[in-house]
Amino acid sequence: MDIDQKTMKHIADLAKLMLTNQEASQLAEEFNHILSELKGIQAEQANQPDTSRIQPNMQYLRKDEIKPFTDRKALFQNTRLEQDGHIAVPRIPELE
């Protein structure tokens, strides 16, 4: 499937990004090139198991235990604004 500018604009909506028409055209051309590399290998390798995990049966899970993190100050150290013990977020017009 060839990717066009309109598709790119839709993808930008899904990804929550802003995109100019020029950027959309450039990306469409580039993605077509990348994905064309994959078109030739479809049939011969269908239905193989996913190898995204390198070694099967090598995932270890922790016990499901509660470990409270009590350093409240540390948790809030990256918020821009704190008010009355809450994170203050920017004003959103549609919510007013």
Add this chain to the structure above:
Amino acid sequence: MIDKGKPRGMTIAELQKGYQDKCFSVKEVIQSCLQHINNLDNPIGAFITVCNETALEAAEKLDEGLGRGEDIGPLGGIPVAVKDNICTRNIRTTCASRMLEHFVPPYDATVIKLLKNAGAIVIGKTNMDEFAMGAASCTSAFKKIRNPWDFSKVPGGSSGGSAAALAAGFVPLALGSDTGGSIRQSASFCGVVGLKPTYGAVSRFGLVAFASSLDQIGPMTRTVEDCALAFSILKGRDPLDATSVEYDGVFDYANALDSGVKGLKIGIPGQCLEQVDEEIAESLLKAGRVYQESGVQVEWFSLPEMDLCPAAYLVISSAEAATGLAKYDGIRYGYCTEAANNPDLDGMIRRNRSEGFGEEVRRRIMLGTYVQREECSSYYQRAVSIRNKIKNAIEQAFKRFDLILTPTSPVLPFEPGDNKGYLYNEARLGRFTVMANLTGIPALSLPGGFSRAGLPIGLQLAGDYFSEDRLLRAAYCLEQRLGLFMQTACVEGDEA
């Protein structure tokens, strides 16, 4: 050149010897290290944050311990530079992105805890490609990084700051992360050693993820011996990373390095001589001859699957990146737009992400979002098929060979902009490195020579799962035979 009076440029092993012989105190080493970074790093741009005060405090504590006759640990008093996508408690961790410009983690990554417990001192956070996306270290939101061997060239990416800090002699040890070759390609361009361990051999807890099924933290050093020592500290299972695994035994890598390579079988894929810089190919052939002279059986074989890897890597890594980076909306933390005219919540998030992420990161998020749509899922499945294919091919190869030798990069360090602007071109630079990430095998880059223009050439050794000991042994043999570890870059403004 190494001068015992000036710790700059010394290896971990030399610093340890210096401490043992009381040639200098930890504070003197750290002071010297900080002075060199503060005086000489400006044109290089290897560091985003330099930890002047905390590093000196840590040094004073270690000196007190030494004074009391205490053991200060296997990396006691060793300055370490940490890639800025690895969380450091109360030290800014930016991922070289506006999105996380002011982010200060309230915790240490497991690798940082391990290094600190071993006595190492975090000297600073290194510059990199934004969110580790890039192969030239040109996408940092803050500043460009220059290659200490030639300021007109890039240091490789994405761990370019860590590699440049080593090449400039600022530190003997750095941490990098490797998703498609970031540790190895940077090490290659800067003439240092970089190890991407087996997937799961080193904990990734506290690493800001790029693509979780590919990411791996690893050590970067100037010598193979130092690399082995650092890896012996970093490896092992971590309850905080479910993908990490036990690494059997308390293996002493540094002491096992001398045990030789005689009888090993090394395979070189014939594809390594196709579309590869002539001088890099010459270095590869020379390394093959050196191994043969050392009693290694060297054979050529075909690995055509290697050339399918870059496209598969782009699709898989971008899909994972798009998902992983979806959490950055700039609402609770991270970059938030100054613009006051946001029409609605969605519009504000869109603006935060578009202004907070750089061009390269936005491109990868777009590609990753595209291939995750239901109607496009066949692309992702095809990429996974390639991953299977290369995994099977590698498994077959390791039935015949103990190790695979390739160049690290098909090209020499280039000028900024030479490969920019086209995602696929950048991915092609990782032609030899991405297979280790797609399959999870360990791979190491070490200096393999210099071009006629004096630029470093890196060679890559890849081994079967959990065969780091063999990998390091073979690398040590080549390093000692070539003798390149004696050479370091001379930085402009250096009185030496």
